[in-house]
Amino acid sequence: DTGVSQDPRHKITKRGQNVTFRCDPISEHNRLYWYRQTLGQGPEFLTYFQNEAQLEKSRLLSDRFSAERPKGSFSTLEIQRTEQGDSAMYLCASRGRRGVEQYFGPGTRLTVT
């Protein structure tokens, strides 16, 4: 397994712009998760997919956020009209059919100026 990968690793954007992040899970992992981590805090759950179906969204995920996993493989997380409060590390994780543990990618650090 090559591990979970995320792109880009860093993103600096101006307030009001749209940004999109990509996550590639470990191959054959059917579950994919997005978390957000702010400075000095633990990660907080945003949403998760089983195959291509988005099964749960946190109340943290406002209408400006949208996530997709169109073919049950990679996923994208889009933030529209970014705000300074969106500045955080966005972490992706995947989980296989039989395991209970989640494996995390390196994260995408977003800075909104």
Next chain:
Amino acid sequence: AQSVTQLGSHVSVSEGALVLLRCNYSSSVPPYLFWYVQYPNQGLQLLLKYTSAATLVKGINGFEAEFKKSETSFHLTKPSAHMSDAAEYFCAADFGNEKLTFGTGTRLTIIP
């Protein structure tokens, strides 16, 4: 409410000393429990997991954790700290709803 609490946001130990990082959960049913480590500007690496098999769980890098239902605890230990152990450590729980609930983390500093 189901939650995870990590006592001590910062812990400092001398190189070679015992490492003890505390984690308690709040739930009527024991969850699956995990410890992750995070180095600066990196993602989380799984150290170990508890899935109701053995109560003493061994992980990578010499770490282990003991699940105690009576104390709702899952503390992380390592007999002898190494400089490379300096990092942020997170305890997390799966309360049966597919997602992880994390504690606020403990920053471990190793004193040479």
